[in-house]
Amino acid sequence: MNEMCGLLHLNNPCWVKSSTDERWFIHRENYDKTFPNSNRPYKSPTARIESSRDCGVVPMTAIELIQIFLDPIKWMNMFPTIVTEARILDFLDSGNMGISIQLMYEKLHILSPLVESRDFFFIRCCKQLNHTTWIMMDVSYDLFKEIQTCAPSYAWKFPSGCLIPDMGDRKSLVAWIEHAQVDEKNQVNHIFRDLLYGHQTYGAKRWIVTLQTMSERNNFPMDATCPTRHGLKKEGLQNVKQISQRMVKSFCEILSMTEKLDFSTSSELNNTYRVSIRENEETTQSKGFIATAATSLWFPLAFKTVFNFLKDDKTRYQWDVFAKGNNVTELARVLTGTLPGNNITIIQSYMLKENNMLLLEESSIDEMGAFLIYAPIDLPIVTSIANGGDVTKVDIFPLGIIISPDGRLASERGNNGSAKDGSILTVAFQQLICTNNNSISQEQRMEAVTSVLNLLSSTVLQIKAALGCLD
Template identity: 60%
Template sequence: MAELLKFDIPISIESSISNEFLFNWENYEEIFSNPNQPGESPTTRFESSKVYGVVPMNVIELIQNFLDPIKWMNMVPTIVTKARTVEVLDSGDLGGSMQLMYEKLHILSPLVEARNYYFIRYFRKLDEKTWIMVDVSYDLIKEIQSGETSHAWKFPSGCAIQDLEHGESRVTWIEHVQVDEKIPVHNMFLPLLIDRQTYGAKRWIVTLQRMCERYSVEVGATSLSRHDPKQVLNDPEILENIMQISLRMVKRFCEILSMTEKLDFPTSSKFKSEDRVSIRKNEDITQQKGFIITAATSLWLPLSCRNVFNFLKDNNSRCQWDVLAGENTVTELARIETGCVPGNNITIIQPYVPEEKNMLILQESAIDELGAFLIYAPIDLSTVNSIFNGGDVNKVSILPSGFIICPDGRHNLDTYITKNAQNGSILTMAFQILICHADNASISLKQQKSAVTSVHNLLSSTVLKIKATLGCSD
């Protein structure tokens, strides 16, 4: 791993247009030959990349976030949906540590299968300013392969962290993975969704940069006057509470995207191959108890990520697609900027729906070089007031829906700030609805059929509205 992080050996070649490095496989195999590595087959492929970037967080804070599985998920919530420490092998001290961990990675779309890893995570201090974190797969991977159409093996991967001044770090990230597609999945979107960057080093760096910016906003807030609702959110305690709830909302949304199998419901014959629907009984105190139905789909749009993102972010056009708006205008009551890129923020929105006067919408959105998301959930006014008055945020029920937007794999999104970029994109949307309260132990087949039809119709109609408004119905 230490050799891979060097820039003067012929294993990787720096790109002439970015801070990325491409692997030279012949040189790698010659220097790091390993007779015990997993065997290759016609369905095997390798995904390897190296990228560096400056992250607005010091090295000690980064290490603390990487060691704790909860903090690890919070640091990269759009990539890691589950994580836990299986066993601490060497607690060490600030000079190094080693532990066996598990993580589930999933991004982009329910059409892309999640990846599960059991791996050894090792930290070592190289000098006064430099640390390395190395992840390598462990044999427990065999315990989670049953039923999966593919599995991935992580060769030495991870990062080197160099402490810079003013609370910043230079992070060089390596991803080196062997993927075996045991049962190739045929879907028109997969070639567009899966490219070198989907699970690559650049996604880790870009996500770290964005989330560290978000973290710095949370810890750097200052107390302002409470007369203006927008200034209320700058009170450190209130701001932290709102940001915690919003982070949980984003994590919940990313978790529900693991829906690779089209489920067998009475109306499933009407589904398109990209549609997914599931029903689950929820007992989690942070969501409403009962049966929750989730519907998701992905579609291609001949527009750039930035253009699609701007459309979804526009409060003036929200009534054209959002059923929560009731075809009426919405008003933004408050905003928390979570980064320096326009559009990266948390907002509280008030729709004008006479029969739902106490309903607000909590929303978090972000865009970066590799795509964007907009995730939201209804939240009632009494809950918001409770948060403002110091209520327990862990008991706030949140049921998110939203969108993931990613480039279609044919172009890089180097001009993601440019509003007139013309790259195509994949839009993934997912809706969740509570269909039956917890008092009922089960739901009948008739109730299932009715609920599935209703939510799937909502999904389909929203797709048609978005395409029509964007002028790409064909």
């Protein structure tokens, strides 16, 4: 905790500013001198250190944030695009005297099926420093060292976390520090890994921006801004937000595919497609198996340009397989933030209309990236949701697109050092395979894989063609 408090001082000599991108990082020699510790993780020639700091104003009180950080379910829901899994392993201090300490596990992911997720076993300590200020600190605990060192990716968290002074008026200033050592043994997709890491994918700024975006989403006034025949009243609006959040979280979870692949992909696909089949373990959903296909690819366009194109109803027919070359109609819209494009929409498309279905979609954009996640839902279920019905038992199998800046410095882009914006698209589709028992034949597996891969590759090709990026 002393180390964490020391690093939170902006004038600490451990911090130096990068001459290329203005980011702050920890100077190793100064750090080791200031905070000597013989119990740090093993040294490896393939390991690297990641460190960063950032701060921002969040529209929540300090105590509300601490309550979220101490609850693994709320923690996952607040950071659905970062945290795949989280749970408490043990309570080390119950929270007396303004301090709470617990042993936790979490899995973090990078929103690409081509890069491994990270597993952390760590101690989380939340302490009230004074009437208005709290601190949250995480530090790795070597509970399962043998398991971790055999894993594809070994990650160790040095003291990291945030300081939260409450500003009043339901706002807090959050100062965040991330400091970790990572040793990735799988170097296959180093190009995508380096492009994504260059944008501080696990850095402090991403945690801050995500916290701001989700806090705004959760506290944004509920109001349908587009006429709807489903009569979205308060209960219906709350239901739409709830099921949409489950959809986004579910989509992000399926992208951690590197450790559970079932099929090898052909060289024609450039080894960037990933396919898996898993049993549906959601107790409230239809029984069966789910085939998932995902890929990540680079585009020579800024992520905002790509997002604005994909989000435009007038151009959706050019790439969406559900549109089948026809225009789509927006039936309802629920705002989730002040930025254009941050909303939940109910869409009618040509193919789904024939099957008495609608499309539920949530889109979001901030300075760290954007996403467009959607799922087909039966019309009677949409009507039930709008009328305040139970959303916990609704089947939802989301598809979608994540758009990330490619993370390279301007000096590294384009020819002769000229700046050239780029972005990485991660596209994923999934399909339910219904069976009469708890098994699936090889023929069913191959049919499902072929079907979901065709949908994915067709969508990717159509997006490339529409954006003029076929080469």
